[in-house]
Every structure is written in C-alpha cells, then in structure tokens.
Amino acid sequence: MEINVYDESNNNTTKSRDEEIKVIYDRMVGSVNQSMFREISRSASSFSKERSIYMVPKLLRKGNPKAYSPQVISIGPLHYYRTQNDLIKEKKGSYVLNFLTVAKLDWNEMIKKFLSWEERARNYYVETIEMKRDEFIQLLIYDSCFVVMYVIGSMVAEFRDLDTSFLWRFSNGIFKDLLLLENQLPFFLLNHLYNLCASAQPSLKDISFIELLRGYFSKVREGMSYVKEGYFDIDASAVNHLVDFLRIHLTQPRHIPHFFGLSVDDFLSSWPLTATELHECGISFHGQKKCMMNVSFKERRGVLKMPKIIIDDSFEILFRNMIAYEYCHLKSKDASNFGMFMHFLINTNEDVSLLVDDGIIQNQLGSTKEIVVLFSDLCKNIMIERNFYSIACWRMKEYCKHRRHRWMTSLKRDYFGTPWAFISFVAAVLLLLLTLLQTVVAFIALYK
Structure with a gap:
C-alpha cells in the first residue's frame, strides 16, 4: 500500500510538471506567432505602393x-x-x-x-x-x-x-x-x-x-530639360514623391522592343561598344529631345539615335537617387538601364569628346575626365536583370562585324576629312589614271 501511494504522488508531480511545461510552451508559441505576424505584416506593408520613401542602403x-x-x-x-x-x-x-x-x-x-x-x-x-x-x-x-x-x-x-x-x-x-x-x-x-x-x-x-x-x-x-518634346500627362495620384515624378518625367513614355531572335547570352551581354569603337566602325551619333529610354539604331544609315543630356552639378545627384529608388522599390530599372548603357559607351576622354562634338552630351562640368569617372561609378553594385537596349546594342555589334564599314570610315577620315585631304586624294587618283592611260597608249603603240 505504501508503494502504491508513493507511485500515485510521483505521477501527480510528473503530471503537474508536464502541464506547467505545456503552458510555458503554449505561451512561447503564442509569443512567437505574434512576433512573426507583426514582422510579416510589416514586411508585406513595406512593399505597398505608397511605402516608398527610403533611407539609401x-x-x-x-x-x-x-x-x-x-x-x-x-x-x-x-x-x-x-x-x-x-x-x-x-x-x-x-x-x-x-x-x-x-x-x-x-x-x-x-x-x-x-x-x-x-x-x-x-x-x-x-x-x-x-x-x-x-x-x-x-x-x-x-x-x-x-x-x-x-x-x-x-x-x-x-x-x-x-x-x-x-x-x-x-x-x-x-x-x-x-x-x-x-x-x-x-x-x-x-x-x-x-x-x-x-x-x-x-x-x-x-x-x-x-x-x-x-x-x-x-x-x-536647363540641366533638367532632357525632355522638351512630346510631353505626356502624368496622373498625380500615381506619383509617390518628387524623385518618382522626375523618374516618370524623364523615362516615359517608352517603347521596349520584344527580344525575338536573341539567345539568352546575346540578351545579357548586349551592351554597346565604346563610342570611339562604334565611330571607327562607321556609326554616327544623332541627338534627339526625347525620353531617355528612346535609344535606337538605324542599320541602313549606321546612325545611333539617343537623347541629348546636359551634365551639370545636379546630374549625378538626380541619377544616383533615381537609381536608389529603383533599387529599393521598383521592378522596372529605367534610370539604371540608361546609366549602364552610358557606362559601356564611355570609357575614355576620347569617348566623351566624341559625344560632345556630336551634340549628345553638353558638358557643364568642364573636365571630360569627371564625366568618365561619373559613369564609371554610377551603377556600381547595381544588377540589371533586363537590358532595355539589347536589340539596339546587338544590331550595332552585328554592324561592326562587317569590315567594309570600317574601311569606308577609314577612307572618309583619311581622304575626305578635310578639303586638302580630298584635293590630295583627287590629285592622286587623276595621276594614277593618267599613268595608266599613258601605259595603255604606250602598249598599243608598241604593237602597231
């Protein structure tokens, strides 16, 4: 009998401890559930359209x-x-x-x-x-x-x-x-x-x-007047803040082409050659007063059409903050795409000078080196999942593969670049023709 009493007491003690453990466990589960619910709710709300003003990472x-x-x-x-x-x-x-x-x-x-x-x-x-x-x-x-x-x-x-x-x-x-x-x-x-x-x-x-x-x-x-033609309506209710307004103002409306015929490798790697390399292959640059996403390449004429940009002391601030906003909040990376395009297009002072001479860039910073450094650093630590310029870049690279374009460019530069070079070229051709004609006449006279 004494043993049975002891066993019953021991069982009651064990049961009491199990109940206490269960109560503590249930409280922990409830606390964790509440904490996770708050975090998930906060995380979900952070992706809402209106929650859009960030500290830059x-x-x-x-x-x-x-x-x-x-x-x-x-x-x-x-x-x-x-x-x-x-x-x-x-x-x-x-x-x-x-x-x-x-x-x-x-x-x-x-x-x-x-x-x-x-x-x-x-x-x-x-x-x-x-x-x-x-x-x-x-x-x-x-x-x-x-x-x-x-x-x-x-x-x-x-x-x-x-x-x-x-x-x-x-x-x-x-x-x-x-x-x-x-x-x-x-x-x-x-x-x-x-x-x-x-x-x-x-x-x-x-x-x-x-x-x-x-x-x-x-x-x-004036440095902000990239878009002077073809203004479009912006719905005020769709704008989150001034940075969002400027992003919409500068990058839309736009036409993003379908990527038919491009492999995944072509799609990911199709950024432009440098401005100097493109120029040596016969591609010329034509500035237009349209949104930054309107970049196109006309293969028949070898013309790259792109927006005119004015680079002053506010350009870097604007683009860095638009890129940061895209990085934090948006799926579409319009400003990031343009920054990456310019990063590949500009690698040396000669690239900048060429774009300045062709009216693409208006340099208000003074130094061409500053612009090279600007576009070199602008998109560091940024990943571009979709290259909006792939079609134009791929077509330019295909254009540059044809040697005749490089030869024609060299001919124009070396023999038609200045009036004196053209005159020298014409004189050389006439001399060659006269020499050939003299040889033919002498050959005919020899056999008469």
Whole structure:
C-alpha cells in the first residue's frame, strides 16, 4: 500500500510538471506567432505602393555619400534629427503664413486637414517614424508649405514677392536637395496643398501642380530639360514623391522592343561598344529631345539615335537617387538601364569628346575626365536583370562585324576629312589614271 501511494504522488508531480511545461510552451508559441505576424505584416506593408520613401542602403551610399544627404535644407522626418544642415529651418514659418494667405485658410482649418492626413503620410516612410503626433504634424506643415510655396514663387511672377528674398543665394542647394530620396514628402500632401492654393487664386486655376513642377525642373534649371518634346500627362495620384515624378518625367513614355531572335547570352551581354569603337566602325551619333529610354539604331544609315543630356552639378545627384529608388522599390530599372548603357559607351576622354562634338552630351562640368569617372561609378553594385537596349546594342555589334564599314570610315577620315585631304586624294587618283592611260597608249603603240 505504501508503494502504491508513493507511485500515485510521483505521477501527480510528473503530471503537474508536464502541464506547467505545456503552458510555458503554449505561451512561447503564442509569443512567437505574434512576433512573426507583426514582422510579416510589416514586411508585406513595406512593399505597398505608397511605402516608398527610403533611407539609401549603405551599399549604394558609399559610392558618394554627399549625393544622398541634404546640404542646405532638410525636408521630411528622415534627416530631422540627423543633420545640422538645415540652413532655412528658421525661415519656413514665413512660408506657412504665405500659404495661409494664398489658400485663404485659417490656422485651425489647416491643422484639421493635416491631422486627417497624418496616418497616410506616416505610411509613406519605410522606416518607422518615432516622432510624436504634434511634432510630426508640425514638421509636415512647415516642410510641405515651404515646398509648395517655394515652387509657386519660383514659377509664377505674381507670387514671387511672397518668396523670402534672401533664398536666392541658396537656390542651387535647395534645387539639389529636392532631388534626394531621403529628403521627400508624400506627393499627395503637396498636391492637396497646391490645389487649395489653385482653388483660391484665379491665376493658378488652370495650372496643375504637375505642370508647375515640370516647369520648375525643366525651365528654371536647363540641366533638367532632357525632355522638351512630346510631353505626356502624368496622373498625380500615381506619383509617390518628387524623385518618382522626375523618374516618370524623364523615362516615359517608352517603347521596349520584344527580344525575338536573341539567345539568352546575346540578351545579357548586349551592351554597346565604346563610342570611339562604334565611330571607327562607321556609326554616327544623332541627338534627339526625347525620353531617355528612346535609344535606337538605324542599320541602313549606321546612325545611333539617343537623347541629348546636359551634365551639370545636379546630374549625378538626380541619377544616383533615381537609381536608389529603383533599387529599393521598383521592378522596372529605367534610370539604371540608361546609366549602364552610358557606362559601356564611355570609357575614355576620347569617348566623351566624341559625344560632345556630336551634340549628345553638353558638358557643364568642364573636365571630360569627371564625366568618365561619373559613369564609371554610377551603377556600381547595381544588377540589371533586363537590358532595355539589347536589340539596339546587338544590331550595332552585328554592324561592326562587317569590315567594309570600317574601311569606308577609314577612307572618309583619311581622304575626305578635310578639303586638302580630298584635293590630295583627287590629285592622286587623276595621276594614277593618267599613268595608266599613258601605259595603255604606250602598249598599243608598241604593237602597231
């Protein structure tokens, strides 16, 4: 009997421990499930269309850190605590007052609108914004009113007096800081604020915010006027931020050809030869004022048609940030494709000089070496899954395989390059013909 009692007690103890272990295990499973659910939900939401404002990955940033960080003005929350370079911070309040005047709103109305936009605005940032509600709302008001009123003041003469006059000395820096992926505000916010101004001002009524931005980036700064012909409508609701607007503006509409007849190896390896190599094979370059994706090769004439580009001190900043945006957010790699195309096309100073002479590149940097280095570094650590220029590049390589094209180019360069060379060539041909004729006459006379 004593043994049985002991066994029963031991069994009860074991059962109690098993139950405790099971409770602890169930809690652990529940905790892990909740944690994983939060991570999966956060990960899924990070791929949404609106969640599109990123910190640039270190892999890309090390190429040129200054090309991603604001130098004059901080816009949005990502650099609010990180930078001391907001030279205009204390002046933003005047732009808020200007906005209230132009939009004919009172302070309370504006705050109510921003409160209703807060949650959506937070969702645009991939990083969690730790700012408290009142601080975040204040930042949105100050920064978005500044951007909208600064663009209006830059483009519409009637409102130029509302712009703080001292900012002219910072205009170049502000322009470049608006191109930064980390220095962005949600586009819906800017568009809503502008529409409030447009509805209150007759002179703005027939101008959309898209048109105003196109004018600001294309007319105020000549270096951005890559696309001057064939403007197309951009749906404001489809734009995430200013970097996204510029990417759409510069790369679309476009025609991507089908890759019929190309093997996988041809498709992946078909980037262009250098500009000098193409030129030596008889290919000439023709600039056109169209979007950057419109590159074509006319085999019959041996002409490579490509967009004209103006390379100034903002070109690298713009392209690095568009490429970073594609790297982080987009499947389509339009800017990355163009950067890689130019990387292969330009390898030496001679390549740059050739493209400058043919009107493809307008060099505002001064040094051709700077352009060589620029395109050498622009697409480092970037993988291009689909080469949009494969057809044109493959056709150019096939064209270059024919020796007659190289011979004709050499003939034109050596004998038709200058008037004196042409005259020397004609004289040599005439001398040869006269010598031949004299030989024939002498031969005929010999046999008579």
